Amino acid sequence: MKQDRPIALALRGVSKRFDRPAVDALDLTVYGGEFYALVGPNGAGKTTTLRMVVGLLRPDAGSISIEGIDALSDPVAAKQMTAWLSDEPMIYDKLTPYEYLEFVAGLWRIAPAAAEERARELIGWLGLEPHAHERCEGFSKGMRQKVALAGALVHDPKLIILDEPLTGLDAGTARQVKNVLRDRVRAGGTVIMTTHILEVAERMADRIGVIAGGRLIAEGTLDDLRQQTGKSATSLEDTFLALVAEQVAAA
Amino acid sequence: MSQPASLTWLARHEFRLGWRDWVSLLTAGGRTRARNATIGLVAFAAFMHVFAYWTVASYADTNLAFDTAALVGITGTLVLSWSLLLSQAMESVTRAFYSRSDLDLILTSPASARKVFAVRMGRIAAAAVVIAVLLAAPFINVLAFLGGSRWLAGYGVVAAMGAVATAAALALTIALFRIVGAKRTRLIAQVVAAIIGAAFVIGLQIAAIFSAGSISRYAALQSNWMLAHAPGMGSAFWWPARAVLGDHAALVCVVTFGVGILCASIALFSRRFGEHAVAAAGVSSATVRQRRWSHGFRSRSQGHALRQKEWTLVRRDAWLISQTLMQILYLLPPALLLWVTFRDGHESFVVLVPVVVMAAGQLAGGLAWLSISGEDAPVLVATAPISARRVLWAKVEAVIGMIALIFAPIVAVLMLDAVFAGIVCGLGILTAAAAATLIQLCFRVQARRSQFRRRQTSSRLATFAEAFSSIAWAATTALAASGSWTALGPAAIAFAILAGVWLISPSRA
Numbered sequence: 174m175k176q177d178r179p180i181a182l183a184l185r186g187v188s189k190r191f192d193r194p195a196v197d198a199l200d201l202t203v204y205g206g207e208f209y210a211l212v213g214p215n216g217a218g219k220t221t222t223l224r225m226v227v228g229l230l231r232p233d234a235g236s237i238s239i240e241g242i243d244a245l246s247d248p249v250a251a252k253q254m255t256a257w258l259s260d261e262p263m264i265y266d267k268l269t270p271y272e273y274l275e276f277v278a279g280l281w282r283i284a285p286a287a288a289e290e291r292a293r294e295l296i297g298w299l300g301l302e303p304h305a306h307e308r309c310e311g312f313s314k315g316m317r318q319k320v321a322l323a324g325a326l327v328h329d330p331k332l333i334i335l336d337e338p339l340t341g342l343d344a345g346t347a348r349q350v351k352n353v354l355r356d357r358v359r360a361g362g363t364v365i366m367t368t369h370i371l372e373v374a375e376r377m378a379d380r381i382g383v384i385a386g387g388r389l390i391a392e393g394t395l396d397d398l399r400q401q402t403g404k405s406a407t408s409l410e411d412t413f414l415a416l417v418a419e420q421v422a423a424a
Numbered sequence: 425m426s427q428p429a430s431l432t433w434l435a436r437h438e439f440r441l442g443w444r445d446w447v448s449l450l451t452a453g454g455r456t457r458a459r460n461a462t463i464g465l466v467a468f469a470a471f472m473h474v475f476a477y478w479t480v481a482s483y484a485d486t487n488l489a490f491d492t493a494a495l496v497g498i499t500g501t502l503v504l505s506w507s508l509l510l511s512q513a514m515e516s517v518t519r520a521f522y523s524r525s526d527l528d529l530i531l532t533s534p535a536s537a538r539k540v541f542a543v544r545m546g547r548i549a550a551a552a553v554v555i556a557v558l559l560a561a562p563f564i565n566v567l568a569f570l571g572g573s574r575w576l577a578g579y580g581v582v583a584a585m586g587a588v589a590t591a592a593a594l595a596l597t598i599a600l601f602r603i604v605g606a607k608r609t610r611l612i613a614q615v616v617a618a619i620i621g622a623a624f625v626i627g628l629q630i631a632a633i634f635s636a637g638s639i640s641r642y643a644a645l646q647s648n649w650m651l652a653h654a655p656g657m658g659s660a661f662w663w664p665a666r667a668v669l670g671d672h673a674a675l676v677c678v679v680t681f682g683v684g685i686l687c688a689s690i691a692l693f694s695r696r697f698g699e700h701a702v703a704a705a706g707v708s709s710a711t712v713r714q715r716r717w718s719h720g721f722r723s724r725s726q727g728h729a730l731r732q733k734e735w736t737l738v739r740r741d742a743w744l745i746s747q748t749l750m751q752i753l754y755l756l757p758p759a760l761l762l763w764v765t766f767r768d769g770h771e772s773f774v775v776l777v778p779v780v781v782m783a784a785g786q787l788a789g790g791l792a793w794l795s796i797s798g799e800d801a802p803v804l805v806a807t808a809p810i811s812a813r814r815v816l817w818a819k820v821e822a823v824i825g826m827i828a829l830i831f832a833p834i835v836a837v838l839m840l841d842a843v844f845a846g847i848v849c850g851l852g853i854l855t856a857a858a859a860a861t862l863i864q865l866c867f868r869v870q871a872r873r874s875q876f877r878r879r880q881t882s883s884r885l886a887t888f889a890e891a892f893s894s895i896a897w898a899a900t901t902a903l904a905a906s907g908s909w910t911a912l913g914p915a916a917i918a919f920a921i922l923a924g925v926w927l928i929s930p931s932r933a
Contacts, residue, residue, distance in 0.1 A: 227807045228806065228807060229803065229806055229807065249809045249810065249811060250809070251809075252807055252808060252809040252810075253809035255807065256807070257803065257807045259803060262801075262803075262804075263800050263801040263802070263803060263804065264800070264801055264804075265733070265737060265800050265801060266800065267736065267737050267740040267741055268733070268736065268737070272736070275721045275722070275729075276729055276732075276733050277804070277808075278721060279724050279725075279726060279728070279729025279730075279732075280726055280729055280730070280804075280805070280808035280809070280810060281808060281809060282725075282726060282809070284723075285720065285721035285722055285723045286720075286721070288721050289720050289721040292721070308740070324804065
């Protein structure tokens with residue numbers, strides 16, 4: 174079914190080495206309108222992979238295609254369709270959420286009227302209305318995360334990539350973020366998210382990729398992953414631990 | 425071994441932390457850097473001794489009498505130095521209040537918070553004394569070598585000055601806490617510290633301009649008015665100066681007073697220091713509401729969005745404005761000199777032009793660091809659909825725009841006096857600003873804006889290059905404004921500095 178959809182992101186033989194290989198000849202395909210969760214142990218290469226996708230790191234080898242655009246040869250066009258949100262987003266303390274969104278819309282060259290409408294909508298969805306005209310300097314981590322998420326969505330990206338977006342958020346804020354992401358996927362957007370919270374991946378993702386040692390060791394729905402381990406009716410946590418243990422044993 | 429949590433045990437802990445901070449500040453953790461830092465320090469000490477020889481050698485053998493002129497001159501120099509020490513001590517005390525690094529650990533431990541803070545205040549005093557002694561050492565050493573050991577009394581006076589400066593800084597900062605509260609004290613204390621550091625020098629220069637038509641700060645100290653209004657020779661006001669001149673009784677009084685007032689301050693304030701530190705730790709940033717958003721999102725290019733963002737961030741940060749525009753305060757005396765001489769019909773631009781150009785270069789360096797290195801959301805900008813070159817160009821435009829706005833009135837006034845000099849000065853300002861920005865581009869790093877005060881320690885090479893470049897462009901502009909072809913000399917040096925910076929630039933690697 175997925176294969177009928179257009180490819181939103183395609184990585185082919187992508188490698189990145191620091192003092193040791195961080196990502197090793199990685200192939201990854203994510204389809205349009207899909208919620209894809211990338212899970213893996215610490216240091217597996219998840220963040221490095223996604224940082225290469227959004228142009229924050231240049232791969233040593235391989236190709237990256239976003240919505241059919243070669244992200245390495247035409248990064249500006251690829252970035253026009255992409256948004257990135259990290260676990261500790263940096264926003265400008267001296268700007269208000271509205272001003273921040275206006276700045277982001279300016280960077281992505283979004284028509285002011287459309288961006289403004291979208292900004293109002295996002296601020297409403299995320300419950301930021303009472304603070305929309307306050308400078309961000311006094312905001313809590315959750316509020317900052319919401320402002321950054323609004324910034325990631327204000328330019329209506331086709332592909333949104335999130336690195337541990339729920340870390341440190343309270344239950345209410347986490348639910349708001351998850352709802353916004355679900356709505357995004359329902360509207361046809363593509364979401365790729367790394368997370369250590371396996372329940373989130375289990376509940377939200379259409380497909381889950383397990384990465385370890387810089388390689389994709391398993392991929393598919395939860396049932397697909399269970400089949401790979403040969404254990405049905407286990408949780409994603411058990412499946413994940415079994416897959417990683419196999420990889421470690423193989424290494 | 426001292427008992428855990430005793431004063432000596434805590435003092436040893438503070439000393440170890442202070443020593444490691446100092447070493448890492450100099451060496452940044454690298455062995456090669458440690459060697460280079462040692463060589464640099466030795467070279468700097470040698471240079472300072474040569475400089476001290478050049479400035480004070482002629483006074484060494486002179487048997488200075490206790491006359492009013494000598495006492496006024498020495499006291500003025502001591503007060504000038506003390507104001508700088510006070511400024512530094514206020515900075516340190518404020519940092520200690522607001523630094524939350526180990527506060528939670530300290531306050532949740534069974535150790536006496538009063539003891540901990542007493543030791544911490546002692547550390548601030550020790551740092552102030554060490555800095556004062558190190559800076560005064562070349563001058564005292566040269567005087568003692570050439571004129572005898574009596575000059576070594578200067579060390580005692582300088583140490584006492586450091587102690588008194590710390591005591592005054594503690595009193596001032598705690599007074600601020602009580603008057604304006606924990607929320608506002610940080611900014612106000614830092615601004616007051618900066619103004620104290622600059623005001624005395626600037627005040628003396630302004631007095632000198634009005635009294636003698638000279639920009640020298642010593643002219644005011646030696647003016648007839650000052651000598652006529654000085655206290656009598658027996659006044660305790662002259663004790664520090666008398667101690668410097670070798671009066672042992674005065675030295676004992678000064679040192680006793682310094683140590684006594686410091687100990688009294690520590691005893692008096694250590695309990696309150698803890699209370700205020702807790703209050704400061706509980707302060708979150710105040711909520712600041714901006715004017716209601718009425719105009720809607722404006723249509724603007726990516727470059728305009730970036731420039732506007734830079735200008736808004738600088739405009740809204742009172743602390744940054746106080747830090748960056750403090751250099752403008754130093755323009756007040758030359759501007760006043762221009763006005764005084766312009767009023768009398770003399771050409772004064774030769775004095776004004778290099779000062780203005782130098783200030784522009786220095787200010788541009790600070791603004792460029794904020795704009796280029798102090799990007800608080802680097803990931804957002806890096807993932808935006810805009811080329812890195814365009815981002816940098818927009819930031820350069822933001823810096824040059826700010827410089828043009830700040831210096832345009834000065835250039836306009838100058839052009840009323842001399843059109844050619846005004847045009848050359850304007851060009852010099854833009855060139856010096858562009859050069860400083862280029863240096864910051866070459867040495868760009870990723871940092872938080874709040875690290876602005878530490879930018880000079882992160883790259884000393886960039887700091888020196890920026891200063892020498894500004895000096896070279898200031899000399900070039902002054903000579904060009906006076907119509908001299910010799911301007912080509914410093915211009916060549918300025919270009920050589922830029923070429924050197926480009927060649928060794930880490931961003932080329």
